[in-house]
Amino acid sequence: MDKNKLYKVNTIAKKTFIYAFLIMLAIISIMPFYLLIVNSTMSHQEISTSYSFVFKDSFLSNFQKMVADTNNKIFTAARNSLIISLGTAALATYFSAATAYGIHMYNFKGKKAAFIFILTVFKINTDMA
Amino acid sequence: MLKSKNKKKSISYEKWGYYFIAPFFIIYAIFGLLPMISTIRYSFYEFYSEGLNTIGPNFNGLNNYVSVLTGDFFLALKNTAIIWVMGFVPQIIVSLLLAVWFTNNRLKLKGTAFFKSVIYMPNLVMAAAFSMIFFMLFGQSGPIVTMLSSWGVIPEKFDFLGKVWESRSLMAIMNFLMWYGNTTILLMAGIMGIDQSLIEAAEVDGASSRQIFFRVTMPLLKPIFVYVVITSLIGGIQLYDIPQIITNGTGSPNRQNITLMMYLQTLIKGSNNYGMAGALSVLIFILTGTLSVFVFRSISKNELVSVKR
Numbered sequence: 001m002d003k004n005k006l007y008k009v010n011t012i013a014k015k016t017f018i019y020a021f022l023i024m025l026a027i028i029s030i031m032p033f034y035l036l037i038v039n040s041t042m043s044h045q046e047i048s049t050s051y052s053f054v055f056k057d058s059f060l061s062n063f064q065k066m067v068a069d070t071n072n073k074i075f076t077a078a079r080n081s082l083i084i085s086l087g088t089a090a091l092a093t094y095f096s097a098a099t100a101y102g103i104h105m106y107n108f109k110g111k112k113a114a115f116i117f118i119l120t121v122f123k124i125n126t127d128m129a
Numbered sequence: 130m131l132k133s134k135n136k137k138k139s140i141s142y143e144k145w146g147y148y149f150i151a152p153f154f155i156i157y158a159i160f161g162l163l164p165m166i167s168t169i170r171y172s173f174y175e176f177y178s179e180g181l182n183t184i185g186p187n188f189n190g191l192n193n194y195v196s197v198l199t200g201d202f203f204l205a206l207k208n209t210a211i212i213w214v215m216g217f218v219p220q221i222i223v224s225l226l227l228a229v230w231f232t233n234n235r236l237k238l239k240g241t242a243f244f245k246s247v248i249y250m251p252n253l254v255m256a257a258a259f260s261m262i263f264f265m266l267f268g269q270s271g272p273i274v275t276m277l278s279s280w281g282v283i284p285e286k287f288d289f290l291g292k293v294w295e296s297r298s299l300m301a302i303m304n305f306l307m308w309y310g311n312t313t314i315l316l317m318a319g320i321m322g323i324d325q326s327l328i329e330a331a332e333v334d335g336a337s338s339r340q341i342f343f344r345v346t347m348p349l350l351k352p353i354f355v356y357v358v359i360t361s362l363i364g365g366i367q368l369y370d371i372p373q374i375i376t377n378g379t380g381s382p383n384r385q386n387i388t389l390m391m392y393l394q395t396l397i398k399g400s401n402n403y404g405m406a407g408a409l410s411v412l413i414f415i416l417t418g419t420l421s422v423f424v425f426r427s428i429s430k431n432e433l434v435s436v437k438r
Contacts, residue, residue: 011236014236015236015238018230018236018238019238022227022230022238022244025223025227025244025247025248026243026244026247026248028306029247029248029250029251029306029310030247030250032251032254032258032259032262032306033250033254035262035265035266036254036258036262039262039265051265051266051271051272053272095152095153095156096153098149098150098152098153099149099150099152099153101149102145102146102147102148102149102150103146103149103150105146105149106142106143106144106145106146106149107143107146108143108144108146108147111146114150114154118153120421120422121157121161
């Protein structure tokens, strides 16, 4: 009975510690996001001379400036990124699936070597080019 | 596979496998192998530009390697290693703890889904944006410096980025924050792959949670653990964007924060020195290649790789 109680107190203490630790990590992890959003609501002058943890009111004007900027067209840029990433995703999925299917379904000479080669290449990033 | 007597008569389709894997190898040859070969070739050539004139490519043997190795190579390697170790040690400890907690059936933590997604979030911010935020927070008149100096911990206008160990710690913290969620998820997957009945059996036998961790979980987690360590090491060798932005590309103070990749970048940016950059790339490639071999060994020991049918 007594031992049981002690165990309970122990788990509660442990859980409190774990939750405190997790909440601290969560705050630290969310902080950059929060600050990014806060920064987006500051005017150019405010951002270069000071800092803030609370929301300011220049978000709309910043947004309008971004949309109106004719040198860097935001929607064109977004569209370009989208085209490239969709193309990459489609090609990569198709050819990876084909390679995986070939490796898995067929038994041909040099299959194991090919597989090892693929794994090795995939771990060495292309910092050479 | 059919194992009938008339096997010889049946048509073999196995050759079709080559067509399936051919695209991978063709694409790799064009976009991976060819640039690599040309990099290796140029690493033996004198090839740079001085002003508007391009010098070379002239063959000059191992001279590039000598000048890279006598240049900043070891300094950059040391800096990279220091920043990586400072970030990785806390990262792996915290990740292990979190992974064990999240997968523990007895603790019954609430809201793990929330915490799991939150700790992964810093990885979604670009390293560049992340560095800019830290730049702001730890700037000479930034909130953290103001706060700490008002408490008397540090003098006023303390320059975090102008001091060697302070700026290194900042980068290590950033690396830690960006990658600990990822590591946690990998380790969690590893722990969940362990047979729960082993852990339950240890519990029934009266093992404490510490004993369970060190005697049951860790030995079984070892292959994944090694995988995580070495992939992180390979990533650490390629550490670039955080120090580049935090130090404005100079590796300040006093080049004590220049990493291998930044060194590579200065070689190319300054004088298009493809020869020396190639030599440096080859050295980095040898480093990562050796590490990859270890990764592969650790995976195949775990028998994740089963090519046999």
